[in-house]
Amino acid sequence: MMTDRLSIACISPLNPLRSGISDYTELLLPFLSEFFDLTLYSDCGVPANPLIAERFPVYPVLDLYKHHSLHDLRLYQIGNSPHHRNAFTVLRTLPGVVVLHEPFLHHGLYYSSPLHYRRELFYELGAPDWIRLRQMEQALFNDDRQALMDVPLIGRIVDSSLGILVHSQTARRIVEACRAKSAFCRPDLPKIMVVPHLMCVPDSYEMMVCRANLGLSPDALIFGMAGFIHPVKEPSLALQAFARLQSDFPQALFVFLGEVLQETGDLLTIAREFGVADKVIVLGRVEPLERLHQAMSACDIILNLRRTTIGETSGIALRTMALGKPTVVRNVGWFGELPDEACVKIGPEDGVEDLAAVMRALASSPDMRSRLGEEARRYIERECDPRRVARQYAEFLWEVYLSIGQSRV
Amino acid sequence: MDTQRLPPLREHDFPSSVPVVGPLIRLVRRFLYWLTAKWAVWFLIQQQNQINRTIEDWLCEQEAWLVDLDRDMTILARTVAEREIRWRYLARMPEASRAANQTQRDD
Numbered sequence: 001m002m003t004d005r006l007s008i009a010c011i012s013p014l015n016p017l018r019s020g021i022s023d024y025t026e027l028l029l030p031f032l033s034e035f036f037d038l039t040l041y042s043d044c045g046v047p048a049n050p051l052i053a054e055r056f057p058v059y060p061v062l063d064l065y066k067h068h069s070l071h072d073l074r075l076y077q078i079g080n081s082p083h084h085r086n087a088f089t090v091l092r093t094l095p096g097v098v099v100l101h102e103p104f105l106h107h108g109l110y111y112s113s114p115l116h117y118r119r120e121l122f123y124e125l126g127a128p129d130w131i132r133l134r135q136m137e138q139a140l141f142n143d144d145r146q147a148l149m150d151v152p153l154i155g156r157i158v159d160s161s162l163g164i165l166v167h168s169q170t171a172r173r174i175v176e177a178c179r180a181k182s183a184f185c186r187p188d189l190p191k192i193m194v195v196p197h198l199m200c201v202p203d204s205y206e207m208m209v210c211r212a213n214l215g216l217s218p219d220a221l222i223f224g225m226a227g228f229i230h231p232v233k234e235p236s237l238a239l240q241a242f243a244r245l246q247s248d249f250p251q252a253l254f255v256f257l258g259e260v261l262q263e264t265g266d267l268l269t270i271a272r273e274f275g276v277a278d279k280v281i282v283l284g285r286v287e288p289l290e291r292l293h294q295a296m297s298a299c300d301i302i303l304n305l306r307r308t309t310i311g312e313t314s315g316i317a318l319r320t321m322a323l324g325k326p327t328v329v330r331n332v333g334w335f336g337e338l339p340d341e342a343c344v345k346i347g348p349e350d351g352v353e354d355l356a357a358v359m360r361a362l363a364s365s366p367d368m369r370s371r372l373g374e375e376a377r378r379y380i381e382r383e384c385d386p387r388r389v390a391r392q393y394a395e396f397l398w399e400v401y402l403s404i405g406q407s408r409v
Numbered sequence: 410m411d412t413q414r415l416p417p418l419r420e421h422d423f424p425s426s427v428p429v430v431g432p433l434i435r436l437v438r439r440f441l442y443w444l445t446a447k448w449a450v451w452f453l454i455q456q457q458n459q460i461n462r463t464i465e466d467w468l469c470e471q472e473a474w475l476v477d478l479d480r481d482m483t484i485l486a487r488t489v490a491e492r493e494i495r496w497r498y499l500a501r502m503p504e505a506s507r508a509a510n511q512t513q514r515d516d
Contacts, residue, residue: 122479159487
């Protein structure tokens with residue numbers, strides 16, 4: 001085997017572009033650089049993280065057209081967001097290995113450019129179908145993810161990529177289903193591998209100190225929801241279930257730690273409908289990460305629900321687990337792949353009563369909370385260690401490079 | 410496969426928003442139109458509709474063709490990417506073997 005280092009072009013958003021993938025990549029890069037010479041292509045301008053800015057050369061994504069011949073492989077971090085606009089464009093002509101953070105790219109493509117969205121949709125359908133385009137646009141505006149999942153818009157990536165990394169078996173199944181439908185895929189291409197989402201275990205925070213910093217009562221039982229607050233995270237259902245607990249746990253509070261997206265509506269108005277407006281605190285986006293960790297540590301239980309998963313992995317759910325906090329998820333997609341002992345799962349179709357029952361059980365048992373939290377933290381240490389994940393990346397990238405390099409193409 | 414059809418051209422209806430006598434004005438306009446221009450305009454509308462349909466069909470074919478080209482381009486891009494890797498791999502071989510020979514000599 002060749003032992004010299006490969007030159008890898010990493011195409012990814014980086015902070016200050018607000019995206020979970022920016023945080024992910026910044027965490028991965030130092031570990032990945034132990035194996036490869038990395039050059040970054042990002043439209044972030046000057047990276048906000050000084051460690052990244054000092055350590056790696058960073059160019060705009062479109063510069064890859066000029067520099068591509070300098071690299072042995074291209075590694076794209078792709079998710080369902082318009083931050084990847086130029087990456088989608090470059091990917092069409094300069095394919096490589098793609099890390100698909102979600103095997104579903106409707107929002108990312110549409111909000112990058114409706115024209116490109118149409119192009120990708122027709123590509124995937126194999127023919128221009130205007131009626132289907134209207135249906136998809138309507139589903140997009142209504143955020144009907146179930147309808148959109150029929151055509152996940154990853155067809156071109158599956159056809160052109162040399163390798164695809166995903167974070168869950170659920171995502172792998174979606175990619176493989178797409179590959180099975182493709183007329184162009186070869187048995188050896190693209191190679192597909194599941195690599196766990198990485199997550200560092202942060203320092204432990206003293207819950208009471210964190211509460212004091214946020215001005216929260218030390219005696220309260222605090223439920224939380226973190227990350228972008230979007231209707232798919234079911235904040236309304238969570239508040240409805242929370243309202244059912246009021247008679248048994250009058251000291252309970254519900255804290256939202258994240259940017260509330262417009263389509264979610266006004267959380268305090270929703271809380272007022274359920275008669276718990278005085279028990280709900282909306283903190284908005286909590287920055288920097290250190291402060292988010294502290295705010296999450298102030299909570300006793302964190303809800304990470306999803307109604308209709310698009311095969312995504314939740315960074316915020318992993319962060320919750322890394323902090324040793326008990327988390328409640330639905331038994332769907334990647335969330336269903338989490339070990340039962342490291343989180344509490346409700347069924348895919350469970351409603352307010354089931355959620356309230358789970359929240360009540362957790363609220364009344366500090367032992368259960370502490371046991372779940374410890375298991376969750378152990379799971380993160382075991383599976384999501386960045387060094388381990390970077391090694392898996394390295395093995396996969398070498399495998400792709402060598403299998404193509406040694407083949408008789 | 411479905412196309413995004415333009416609505417066919419139609420004759421103007423000559424509406425009038427004048428109160429009370431509006432319908433009468435409309436009738437007079439329609440009569441004058443019928444007397445002076447209807448047949449010529451009708452033929453022009455038919456011709457234009459035919460042209461529009463032809464252009465739509467042609468655009469639709471082009472769109473289908475573009476999808477095909479797009480697919481071909483994707484596969485070509487993948488093939489080029491594979492060739493590129495293969496080329497870089499082979500370009501490294503002399504370096505690697507030189508390094509290996511050097512190591513053997515040093516031993």
